[in-house]
Every structure is written in structure tokens, then in C-alpha cells.
Amino acid sequence: MEYVIEMRNIRKEFPGIVANDNVTLQVRKGKIHALLGENGAGKSTLMNILFGLYQPEEGEIRVKGQKISITDPNVANRLGIGMVHQHFMLVENFTVTENIILGKEITTAGRVDLKKAAKEVKALSDRYGLRVDPNAKIENISVGMQQRVEILKTLYRGAEILIFDEPTAVLTPQEIHELMEIMKKLVAEGKSIILITHKLKEIMEACDRCTVIRRGRGIGTVDVAETNPDKLAAMMVGREVNFKVDKEEADPKQAVLQIKDLVVEDSRKVPVVDGLNLEIKAGEILGIAGVDGNGQTELLEAITGLRKATSGTIQLNGNEITNLKPRKVTESGVGHIPQDRHKHGLVLDFSIGTNMVLQTYYQQPFSKNKILKFSAIFDKANKLIKEFDVRTPSEHTLARALSGGNQQKAIIAREVDRSPDFLIAAQPTRGLDVGAIEFIHSKLIQERDKGKAVLLLSFELDEVMNVSDRIAVIYEGKIVAVVDPKQTTEQELGLLMAGGKKQKAGELQ
């Protein structure tokens, strides 16, 4: 069998760690090949070697059977290797066409010929069913569309082998589905794809073969048709993984959070939360399902005091907390695992230890008379690091240096440790691997079992259905239905999320 890409026995060391140790990856032409591994397993390192950003210490790379040394990304480009980065490399206020031709402009008499370029982009887009408007500005198109622009960029440069670096991390379920279709179309046209991911569902859905890496070591390659998610997960983590979330039946008590007729406007003065009513009880996890942009973010911001509510009330344990300052909300017993851990959850340039007291630094014992007590702060941090298994060299390591999963564990440790009556978990497992997801789900359930009220916001329907005790569907700023996860289906939820009428089955209220 001819391989289009062959990486044999690759070894790459960084000071102190071996990032890749004897990893072999063989990609067949016209196939989608998954590269599976936990966060920090060495997937990106391997791909950066293929893309010419790193040089391997040992091993050889063959492209279309020819032994080759890829000394920099330009060489990779010439060999027809293109990378669709996780974090897009686009100029926001340029059009799609301008972004795509950047660095490889079509010129007529020395001037950039945008018309001709746009035509070419359009043709390319149509050929692979990408449906991108060549004249739209990047800042005005959705994240999913921006990703397609990235794909077009590599195609425009003549890529035969496309590397997708965790492409679905930023997409909605609908967009993920569309991306899978696009990838299938690309391989049907003769391209080969390497998909870096830690999501088993995507592999099962779209890929032909799968290579697994664990802690830098190549574990093996399997045909997707001959395996199942459990086997893949075990290969990836090195032990059996429990996908079903273990939990007892919920025992809901009194209402902890009550929201009545809440209206919240976004920055353009549009009421994106529009007369919302919701109640969350002690001892239950309430999941919010909805398509992104239906007021979820603004709802959470209004509860936590980050955004002013226009009208309506929010009560916690019967006390009014509407439009209180964030600190007052926190002190009244609200914990918040924010959606964007880098933007809101952590000060990345603070040590992980000092991040642990971001909400409590001004209280005793962490400070007294405005003087910080570092021994108390780091004692607390060490305790939480142990208790929540945050893998960090030390409590003095910058938060920036930790992996996403460990950053998230640190945030959860901080929020849960304050023992708030009401805990908001917004996309708590986004971008994390199965091991970390398992851990975070069990922590949320633990909090529930302690009698706390938990609000879970997630765009992964699986997660909402598996973890929640009740599911509230949000659509255009209103809760349109509250359903029992055991009696509903993904189809029904999908319909409700799209504004469809509720059906009889699974309906609670």
C-alpha cells in the first residue's frame, strides 16, 4: 500500500520531556486519518514536525514514498501539506478573497486583481461545496465560515494533504456536521486528511483510520470500522473509561435560584434575554440546551452581575441579587465556572496559586489589613491542587503554562471550594479530553449531592443529556420547554432548540 505521508519512529525531545517517542503515522491517499490523544499527548508536536516547525531528533518522514526533510513550513507548503489551525490566522477586516490570496496575490500589470481572485476563490469554494462568499469581510462571518476560509487558503495554495488541528472545538453541533461533510467531499476529490482530535464521536463518524498517541508514545493504528469508542478511549487514556455518567437519582429540595421575567439587552440594545423565567432547586443539575446566541451568555452575565438586567428579578435563596455588583453576587453564594476560561476564568500571567484566591484574596486568612498572606494563599492552593488533581510543576507555575484541562480543574477547584449554594458551570468541559471530562462531571454531581443547585450550560447535547436532571431549552431569550433528559431524545431537543413546538413525550411542564 502506498502511503501519501509516512512518519516513521519519530522522536522529539524538549528540555525535560520527551514529546514524541517512537511515533509512527502512515496516511493513505484519499482517506481521513485521525490522530487521537489526550491534551498534551504530543499530537500537536507531531504535526508541527510534519509542518516543518520542529525538527525531529530521530525518525524519518516520507511524502509520496520519497524520504524528505521538512526544514520549514515553506517546504511543507511546496510538498502540498496544508494546516488548518485551531486558532484562525485571518485578517479580520479583510475580505475572504483578500485573506485567501494573502502572500500569493494574483496581479495584473503589477496591481492585485481582486476580481479575478474572487472568481477563482468562488470556483474553488463551489467545487468542494464550501459555500463561502468571496467578498464578505471576515469580521462579519460566523466562526464556521471563517474555518472554511482557512480550508480554502490551504486549497488555494495547492494542498493535497490537509491537517485539521482540533477543528470542531470552536464549532456548534450543526457546523460540526457540515464540516464532516466537507471533509468527506475533500477526500472524495482525492485529498488526504489528518484530523487531530480527542473526540471519539467525530472519529467514528468521519474517519477511516485512527492512530493513537498516549504520553508521547505511539500506541497503535486501527481501522475505524473495526473498533468502537470504548476501545479507542481505552487506548487513548490507558484504562477503561466510563462514558455513562454515574449518578444517583436527584433529590431536589427548595428553590435556590428564581428568575422572573428577566430582560437583558446586549451591547446593541437588543433584548436577547426576553422575559425569561427559570427556577433551579437545591440538589439538582439543571442543564440549559440551546443554539449559541439565544441569550445564554447574557443570561449568565446578568446573574453574575457582569451585565445589567433591564427588568425582571433574580433571587437567590429568596434574596434579591438583581443588578448587584459581581463581588456582592459572589459573596451571596454564587460560584461561576465561566465559558471562556482564558478571558474570564484566570489571570494567565499570575501563578496558579494566586489564581486560586482570585475571589477571596481580600478575605482572611489570605490577607489581613490589606497585606497579602502568601503562606496562607499557597497552603490553600496546594490543598486544592492535591484535592482536584491539578497537574502543575508547582503552585508558583504561571497559569498560562498549564494545559487546558488543568486550568479548568483549577477554576473548578476555586469555585467549588467556596461552597456556593448556586454553581454555574458554563461549558465546563470545552476542549478537554475524556479523562478530564469524566472528572469534571463527577465533581458537578458531587456538588449536587451535597445539596447545591447547579446550572450547566453546554453546547454539547450529549453532555446536557447525560449530566442534567432537568433540561431547560432556551430559544430567542426565553425558556421554551423544560424536559426530563430520561424521556427526551436528541431529535426532540434539536427541534425545540430550533424553535419548534414541544411534543408530548418527555415533557415536564
Next chain:
Amino acid sequence: MNVMKGRLFHILVPVISVLLGLLIGGIIMLVSNYDPIQAYSALIGGIFGNGYNIGETIRAASPLILSGLAVAFAFRTGLFNIGVEGQLLVGWLASVYVGIHFDLPKIIHLPLAVIAGALAGALWGVLPGILKARFKVHEVITTIMMNYIALYVTNAIIRAYMLAPGERTKDIKESASLASPWLQQMTDFSRLHYGILVALIGALFMWFVLWKTTTGYELRAVGFNQHASQYAGISVSKNIILAMAISGAFAGAAGTMEGLGTYQYMTINNAFTGVGFDGIAVSLLGANGSIGIIVAALLFGGLKIGALTMQSTAGVPTELIGIVIALIIFFVASSYLIRWLTNRFTKGGKI
């Protein structure tokens, strides 16, 4: 890779920058037909050669330390205070005003004059702070504008109300003076004054506030990540204003070094003193840290004082030291280049 990230690298960059600056400065001297060895030995003599030179170096460094602290303190909070120069001028004037017009025992008069200078600087810093916090007006624009307002307002006030013969104010009273006959005597009658103590206390104060107090925790958190700070219940606007106030106070205190220390009066300034702008360079070279700033200010002070000797004994114009200082700043600012060079050396040519 990791080796270059550590503390060592933070010290290495400024040290290498200084060496490269001196080296290339030497090459420029060669090209311009000056003898760099003679020039640099004259420079070193001009800094350390005798008590007078050492005293003058420390004197020149005192306001530089404070203006460096002013820039660094704002920078730690995510703000670029380009207005140190203006804050320095109003601080200078306020301290001289108190020095001339009050009649108090030294133990009250001198601290009062220093505090007046710091307060005036703080006020001058707070205005851009409020504009930034309330209306999101970029502080770089406003602080630059405030510099010009400060320059012309202080000149106008001196002309209108405080003019003495010689285009300047009267001398301040002895009870408000930082001058120290003892320090002067020790340094062969240089103009060294107690201001260096004020500057060192300032450095200690900055370190303490930033790293040991809840206020510093908030200020730094806001500097790194306003969103996370807001999420954690820290008031972003309050901390922006506070940071500009403290930064301005350092700058105002730098002004008192001139008013109460070196000159004992204030002149009508045709142009900016440059001490405030040099603070940006000092802060950059000192990596925004208290100790770094003290060392960097002493270096810059030394280069400026030493340059005078270099001109008089080696015949090399003082402007060349200006070039050396500019080169040092250039290399610190392009620390990427130094990172690249050191990587080349440590890895034996492989990158």
C-alpha cells in the same frame, strides 16, 4: 528553550543590551575618528574617578529612579504613562511653591514640600486616568497632551506669580531643602542631596504595594486581564484611576528632586527636561522592577555625568553617549534579537 525563559534571561537581556550598546557605540567612535578606548576610560573615570563624579552620578540617578518607577507602576497595571514629564513639572512647581511660601520647622516643611510635589503629580496623572476609566480615551494621547499643558502652565505661573531675576523662581527656604552639606562634603562638594533616600524609599514602596498588598494584587490583575478582574469582583475603573494617581505621585516626587534638591528653585523651561521621558527607558531597561530600575537609573545617570568628562578629556562629544543610550534601549526593546542570538550560541548554531 526553557533555559532562556527563566530569571536568568531577564537579567541577561539588559546586560547584553548594555554591552552591545557600548560596543557599537565604540564602533561609531572609530568610524568618526575618535579613540573608543580613550573615550571609554575617560567615561569610566567620569563616573567613578573621584567623589565628586560619584556624587553627581547618584544625584542624576535620583529623579531617574522615580520617573522610572512612575512608568513601571503604570505599566504593571497595563497603562502607558507617557505623561511622567508633565507630572514631574507640576510636582517640581508645587514643591517649590511650598518651599518658598511656607515658614515651618524643617521636620514638617520638607516632608510637606515633597508631599505637595507628589500630590500635584498624582493630580496630573489622575485626569488621564479618569478619562480612560470613564470614557475609554487612550491614556497615551491624553498624557502626551497633559505634558504640553504642564510645560506651558508651569511657565505661565512662574512668569505671573513667582518670577525672580534670571527667568526663574526665588530660592526655596532652607527648611524645605533636600540639600545635605554632609553628603556634599563627602563627595568633594558635588550637588548630591537626600533625594536619593526619597527615591530608594519610593522603590521599596512600589515593590511593597505591588507584591505584598491586596491593592497591588488588584492592580496587577487589572493590568493582565480586565475581564477576569471584573469577573472576580475587582473594579477596573477604580484601579485604573488609582494606578495613574500612584504613577503620577512618583513622577511628582521626581520633580521635587530637582526643585528641593539639585536646583533649589524652578526655572522657566523652554523645553521638556527629558527626565520624564528617560523614565520610560529606565523602566524598560530595569524590566519594570524596583531593583532593576535603581540599577538602570544609576547606569543612565552615570553615562550622562561621565559623558561630560569624556568630552573634556577625550574630546568625544557628549552626543555619542546619547547614541549609546539609544542603542541600549534599541537592544532591550528588540530582546527577541538577543534571544535569537543566545539560542544560536547555546545550541551551537542549531535553531
